[in-house]
Amino acid sequence: MKNDPKILPERGFTRREFLKSSGGVxxxxxxxxxxxxxxxxxxxxxxxxxLEKHPITAWVQITEDGEITIYNPAAEMGQGSMxxxxxxxxxxxxxxWSRVRVEFSPQESDIYGSEGWAPGSKLMFTVGSRTTKAxxxxxxxxxxxxxxxxxSSAADHWGVPLAETSTKNSEVIHTxxxxxxxGDLVPYLTVPEDMPDISENDLKKQEDFELVGKYIPRTxxxxxxxxxxxxxxxxxxxxxxxxxxxxxxLHGASPTLLNEAEILAMDGVxxxxxxxxxxxxxxxxxxxxxxxxxxLNIKWGDSPASGFNSQEVYATYEKIxxxxxxxxxxxxIGSVDNAASIxxxxxxxxxxxxxxxxxxxxxxxxxxQVAEDGQSAEVWVGSQQGPDTKLGVPDILGIPPExxxxxxxxxxxxxxxRSMNDxxxxxxxxxxxxxxxxxxxxxxxxxxxxxxAFRPLSLQRLRASLDNQGNITGFSHCVIGDGGHLVAxxxxxxHYNIPNQLVEWRSATHGVRLxxxxxxxxxxxxxxIECMLDEVAFQQNMDPVALRRKLMANSPRALATLxxxxxxxxxNGPLKEGRAKGVSFxxxxxxxxxxxxxxxxxxxxxxxxxxxxxxxxAGVIVQPDNVKAQMEGGIIMGMxxxxxxQITIKDGRVxxxxxxxxxLLRMQDVPDxxxxxxxxxxxxxxxxxxxxxxxxxxxxxxxxxKLTGKRLRHIPFTPERVLAILNS
Amino acid sequence: MANFKLNIxxxxxxxxxxxxxxxxxxxxEHLNLVGAxxxxxxxxxxxxxxxxxxxxxxxxxxxxxxxxxxxxxxxxGLSENGEHPVQEAWLELDVPQxxxxxxxQIMTAAALLENNPNPSDEEIDMAMNGNICRCGTYVRIKKxxxxxxxx
Numbered sequence: 049m050k051n052d053p054k055i056l057p058e059r060g061f062t063r064r065e066f067l068k069s070s071g072g073v074x075x076x077x078x079x080x081x082x083x084x085x086x087x088x089x090x091x092x093x094x095x096x097x098x099l100e101k102h103p104i105t106a107w108v109q110i111t112e113d114g115e116i117t118i119y120n121p122a123a124e125m126g127q128g129s130m131x132x133x134x135x136x137x138x139x140x141x142x143x144x145w146s147r148v149r150v151e152f153s154p155q156e157s158d159i160y161g162s163e164g165w166a167p168g169s170k171l172m173f174t175v176g177s178r179t180t181k182a183x184x185x186x187x188x189x190x191x192x193x194x195x196x197x198x199x200s201s202a203a204d205h206w207g208v209p210l211a212e213t214s215t216k217n218s219e220v221i222h223t224x225x226x227x228x229x230x231g232d233l234v235p236y237l238t239v240p241e242d243m244p245d246i247s248e249n250d251l252k253k254q255e256d257f258e259l260v261g262k263y264i265p266r267t268x269x270x271x272x273x274x275x276x277x278x279x280x281x282x283x284x285x286x287x288x289x290x291x292x293x294x295x296x297x298l299h300g301a302s303p304t305l306l307n308e309a310e311i312l313a314m315d316g317v318x319x320x321x322x323x324x325x326x327x328x329x330x331x332x333x334x335x336x337x338x339x340x341x342x343x344l345n346i347k348w349g350d351s352p353a354s355g356f357n358s359q360e361v362y363a364t365y366e367k368i369x370x371x372x373x374x375x376x377x378x379x380x381i382g383s384v385d386n387a388a389s390i391x392x393x394x395x396x397x398x399x400x401x402x403x404x405x406x407x408x409x410x411x412x413x414x415x416x417q418v419a420e421d422g423q424s425a426e427v428w429v430g431s432q433q434g435p436d437t438k439l440g441v442p443d444i445l446g447i448p449p450e451x452x453x454x455x456x457x458x459x460x461x462x463x464x465x466r467s468m469n470d471x472x473x474x475x476x477x478x479x480x481x482x483x484x485x486x487x488x489x490x491x492x493x494x495x496x497x498x499x500x501a502f503r504p505l506s507l508q509r510l511r512a513s514l515d516n517q518g519n520i521t522g523f524s525h526c527v528i529g530d531g532g533h534l535v536a537x538x539x540x541x542x543h544y545n546i547p548n549q550l551v552e553w554r555s556a557t558h559g560v561r562l563x564x565x566x567x568x569x570x571x572x573x574x575x576x577i578e579c580m581l582d583e584v585a586f587q588q589n590m591d592p593v594a595l596r597r598k599l600m601a602n603s604p605r606a607l608a609t610l611x612x613x614x615x616x617x618x619x620n621g622p623l624k625e626g627r628a629k630g631v632s633f634x635x636x637x638x639x640x641x642x643x644x645x646x647x648x649x650x651x652x653x654x655x656x657x658x659x660x661x662x663x664x665x666a667g668v669i670v671q672p673d674n675v676k677a678q679m680e681g682g683i684i685m686g687m688x689x690x691x692x693x694q695i696t697i698k699d700g701r702v703x704x705x706x707x708x709x710x711x712l713l714r715m716q717d718v719p720d721x722x723x724x725x726x727x728x729x730x731x732x733x734x735x736x737x738x739x740x741x742x743x744x745x746x747x748x749x750x751x752x753x754k755l756t757g758k759r760l761r762h763i764p765f766t767p768e769r770v771l772a773i774l775n776s
Numbered sequence: 777m778a779n780f781k782l783n784i785x786x787x788x789x790x791x792x793x794x795x796x797x798x799x800x801x802x803x804x805e806h807l808n809l810v811g812a813x814x815x816x817x818x819x820x821x822x823x824x825x826x827x828x829x830x831x832x833x834x835x836x837x838x839x840x841x842x843x844x845x846x847x848x849x850x851x852x853g854l855s856e857n858g859e860h861p862v863q864e865a866w867l868e869l870d871v872p873q874x875x876x877x878x879x880x881q882i883m884t885a886a887a888l889l890e891n892n893p894n895p896s897d898e899e900i901d902m903a904m905n906g907n908i909c910r911c912g913t914y915v916r917i918k919k920x921x922x923x924x925x926x927x
């Protein structure tokens with residue numbers, strides 16, 4: 049699939065166009081499981097009727113030559129949905145995987161959504177590591193329905209009882225040994241009079257899986273090695289113009305443009321579009337738009353962030369933590385205050401986390417074309433989708449959602465940033481002005497950093513109370529920071545048996561834009577929790593593993609990950625001079641324990657991570673190699689954020705602008721090995737995208753404590769900070 | 777505006793652009809060779825890597841006027857059907873995740889192996905250090921380069 053020059057992108061289609069244009073037969077499976085229809089694709093009237101009468105779902109298309117197309121309802125941002133979800137469908141359909149093609153489904157959550165947060169609701173939203181878990185029942189059931197229709201059609205065709213048929217590898221097989229391929233069945237496909245509901249018992253047993261749990265190469269990888277994979281930023285439409293915005297680096301400040309006439313006179317400049325917080329420039333070419341952006345002379349007003357200095361705010365946070373009044377209680381078991389009052393020993397520590405930035409490799413962008421009459425729009429975007437699958441565009445254009453067609457493209461990284469539609473809305477606003485010209489809106493890297501939406505800065509104050517046996521009897525965790533759930537997620541301890549626990553959040557507001565960042569609050573909170581446990585172990589002269597083993601006594605699945613990682617990391621084995629190991633546990637849907645081995649250069653303060661070992665229990669594993677890839681990537685992103693990354697705000701302004709002053713981890717700092725063991729399980733699948741990242745800070749800091757007897761309690765552990773601690 | 781005749785993937789392509797336009801924008805927005813990606817615009821991330829006379833260069837900071845008639849190779853021209861040994865090794869080890877930086881990674885790796893068919897770990901680190909991968913596929917990239925070197 050090489051990109052042909054100047055040809056409209058093929059991926060993405062309206063439901064109707066897809067139905068009309070597809071060859072062969074589209075197999076429609078009723079969303080309820082009871083309403084099944086088969087419609088010849090040339091029968092456009094029949095299709096229209098069906099679409100109007102029933103909320104039907106089209107998950108698969110089979111052609112007479114046996115090619116099977118399965119539709120993926122989730123965003124593909126490198127996490128593997130383009131393979132894992134169709135694979136589940138193909139497994140239950142008994143499709144020949146070598147004949148399966150995968151395409152994105154239309155962005156229609158009533159049809160293609162998985163169960164949403166509210167009971168009975170449906171959602172297309174690739175966030176929170178929810179995709180595999182949420183679609184596991186949906187895709188399997190739909191695949192089983194497809195298989196049922198194929199079997200019953202073959203049984204009718206042969207005039208034999210359904211019970212005498214079975215399926216394997218895209219064939220229906222009769223007990224007599226007679227076979228017919230799915231492709232050859234297409235002319236005979238009929239819908240059973242009464243399509244039975246598919247129950248859990250009709251689905252395959254785990255031991256019968258032929259695709260799930262096996263090594264299956266990811267479907268889109270050939271296109272990601274030959275350059276043909278299409279990201280939104282790659283789209284070029286006829287009569288397309290380019291838009292860029294200057295948003296400044298003081299979030300929410302109002303601009304006054306002082307040289308409008310000069311800009312409008314520049315080569316290629318077509319229009320200036322003012323926003324409350326930015327000035328937009330539209331030009332014929334990208335380079336002309338960028339040149340004009342550079343020449344903008346803007347006077348910026350103040351914003352709620354004015355006067356805010358991120359590195360000074362921790363003193364304020366400490367004062368907030370000192371206040372006797374508790375904040376919002378997020379979890380309470382027993383009474384930590386009682387536990388503290390009778391404790392033989394108590395330990396208190398503060399943990400700090402600077403802002404971090406997503407740094408997804410594809411800067412934000414969108415392409416939108418509004419029809420001349422303003423009554424419809426086509427949108428090409430790499431998005432993590434959302435409760436509004438039309439990404440805010442209908443409201444901006446003042447048209448109904450069904451008039452907006454979203455063509456989802458591959459995402460050049462998401463990490464939470466693309467679950468926010470600000471860039472799509474900006475593009476819609478400009479495309480409305482420029483209709484019927486298509487508009488490609490691009491964020492430069494400087495825009496992406498300076499007007500980023502960061503993982504919030506936070507302070508965690510933890511207190512552990514111990515009885516005279518050295519048991520942890522109380523554990524309180526106070527989070528201070530902006531953003532609610534963004535700072536508070538991951539502060540609970542559901543797998544540590546501690547009788548008295550408290551999690552509370554005390555708020556702060558700074559006017560800096562914030563957003564979910566891979567693993568969200570887990571990054572900061574697991575760091576604090578896991579370091580606090582090692583602090584206790586250190587003070588009590590206990591092995592950190594022995595301490596956790598005791599705490600996990602009632603959580604066998606968590607404990608199994610600990611025992612496994614202890615084994616593969618040779619936790620008690622000999623170490624090279626100048627090295628130490630640290631352990632950390634995380635639950636984020638799946639359960640994982642990680643061990644790292646580090647050394648530190650005492651002259652420069654640079655920490656080197658030599659090895660990382662992970663044991664993870666994610667329930668049924670759909671794609672084992674891909675789970676390992678997620679662990680590897682999660683560790684690297686964790687290391688990058690923990691060792692290097694820091695956004696600082698001075699007088700409300702973001703001080704970083706690009707990779708030269710926001711350094712990411714590079715090849716030279718990669719560990720010699722990252723080894724993952726997957727724990728066998730027949731429990732439902734859990735997400736794996738956010739389990740590894742938050743284990744990194746705790747594991748490194750705990751190894752550092754063992755190695756040096758000193759404490760790393762402020763992320764990132766930059767060489768300067770590490771050196772200061774070593775010399776303290 | 778000025779007219780430039782560029783030798784790209786063995787074909788002469790003509791464009792009419794401002795002489796200061798970075799080669800990356802010429803490739804992507806004018807010639808629809810979109811395999812080279814925009815990541816930073818300041819030669820810090822390597823997503824835009826192409827070969828100029830066989831050398832890996834960052835096309836985002838290379839003004840089109842400085843290219844002349846030098847041979848430019850982009851990912852689209854690296855091999856006929858994605859069968860360059862580096863591309864095959866990438867597939868063998870399932871290297872890409874989001875995939876956005878990978879064409880740049882592959883172009884850098886291909887240039888490395890062209891000049892140094894059996895690089896050491898340190899030589900791989902040095903050559904690949906200019907290419908950022910946010911998904912964190914580095915461990916597999918390194919393995920794939922060694923696999924390609926041995927193929």
